[in-house]
Amino acid sequence: MSLAATDIEARAVLFRTCFGQLKTEIGRVFVGQPSVVEQLLLCFFCQGHALLEGPPGLGKTLLVRTLSDALDLQFARVQCTPDLMPADITGTQLLVEGHDGIRSFEFQRGPIFANVVLADEINRATPRTQAAFLEAMQERRVTVFGATHRIDEPFSVFATQNPIEMEGTYPLPEAQLDRFFFKIRIQVPDIDDLAEIMVRTTGEQSVRVSTQFGADTVLSLFSLIKQVKIADSVLRHALHLVRATHPESPEAPPIVKKFVRYGASPRAAQSIVLASKATALLAGRYHVATEDVASVAVAALNHRIIRNFTAEMERVTPEEIARGVLASAPAL
């Protein structure tokens, strides 16, 4: 066995360790819903962006904040409001005076240049401001006054939105939604989790998380994830899932033909494959299996499926449609 293979094995072990430690640290603050934490971490290690959706008070902001606390990374929080301007996110040119008394414009970086960005209640920002996130999320760079500024890696945007309060909000356009790696739905905790939350938050001692690792480790692990192998048959299985979300495609199951107006983009396939690779590493494998694809497909597809009027009238959720697509996929 070559040295590189040994190195890969060591990094794979490191990945599993880091993932476990982060999960444990987050679990000390964020009670319950381990699948939500796993999806968030997968998204982070795959250098994707996540949209967390849930009613108020379920700990969406706390979850992301805890993640940033557990990492030795730059963290920025943007509280989105209707009067938030794009420059408040990307930064702007400021007139500054140098030591020699000469005044010049200098680019003042906005919060988007942090490693982990929390865009709280992103649907309260105006479309213009939301669009400011677009280039940053996809291209990982910002163009201000004609000058392009690269964003440091690792970079992830975690946005939250409240699906209940729709007044005064600006729903994210499909193009914006497509840029999110996962859409993670946070559920109301059960009574045991609620009791644990009460114990932790109403007691005398407050829980603090410890910093685990920094940017280099994250980038190294991201590089490792990309090296994981995927067989052609498994890849085609993932692509089949994406194709099946399009009602006009022959692979589409009846639920898609009935309830979907437009299906997932190739970005969905990218998300599925990348997240599957990370899942495979977590399972101790160096290759992707179909169960890895199945475990991440719903989170990658549900915000990319655009329902038609019938689905909205019959209250068929995109998640149900994504599960229908997964169930109808032929076995390998």
Added chain:
Amino acid sequence: MSDSRRPAVSVVAVLGRFQRRLRLVAFVKTLPLSVAVAAAGALAVARIAGLPPTVTAIALLVGVLAATLASAAIARRHTGLGRTAAAVDRRFGLSNRIATALECRGHDDAMSALVVADAEAALCLRRPQDVPFEAPRHLVWIATLFAAAVAAFVLVGEPSTAREQLAPSEGVLGGSASASPANAKRTAASPAAAASASDANDTARRSMPAAPNDRGQRVESPQAASTNETADRLPGASSDTSSASERGGESRNPPGANTTQTTRPNGANSARQGGRDGAASADGSSRSQAPAGRGGAGTSSDVRATTDAAGGVRGTSTPDARASGDTLRAGARASDLTPAARWDRAESALAREHLPFEMRKYVRDYLVAIRTGSRP
């Protein structure tokens, strides 16, 4: 990077053993269906064509052999290395390990080497014998199909036993068999033709006064029309006798007249076909080209040619019969042969003909009865 390539060969080698096992499993799985279909088909063809048991057995054998080859081909086709890898993954719950390793073989990167090594380790723990044989799908339907085919073969064959009940003296060779319902159905191209074939049966029986051992009277009598028909089936008389029967057995043809070259009312080719197709062509209606064919009356010359070619019973033969008969093509005139040689020739000629079993038995009994040594 030889380190990463070396295990890949091993994976393929191990996978080869699984491939052979999966081929065997697939072969066993598909064999019952293919054999059942082939056997049922062979039985159906044998019954429809009225093949004798020997030919039926051969058809069955060929069908089963073809089915076996088809199953082998299917098993081979559906168990390539990729499919084998997927099947092994699925069978042993290996999470696409083997399929991925198969694609990674030969890659130089360390991750591929790890994948291949992982697959190799997983395969080492499994044996090809762990892949169990599978019961074929729709086994009940396969068994039902086969049983139905056998039952149909047996039951449809029952009516022919009625012909066996006919006394040997009731009709000479063609009479009863040539106009049997099965043959009439087989050869009649239209209901009218079938009806005429049925009529031919009656006519033939009525016109069959001679006993089997009454050789001289029967074969030379113009009334022994259906002799012509059955003898038509013997080699050496195919075209001539069938043309005679094609002419409809009008019983107006003068005895001894060699009508082979003279009159072929509705096409000699079809007459030849009718003569070969079956005994129902005695009335010449098997191709619906010989109108009002009745009785299958032939001519004495035809009969002579036939019997001569079949075994040299008469000791003479017409040039036409010589020209067309397999036996005569073999060389010597039948009259030049010894009785034993004639008998052998008749036997072989009879064996080559596609005759129903009862018909064959009847003809053979007849030949036994009329041969020199058996005369009282």
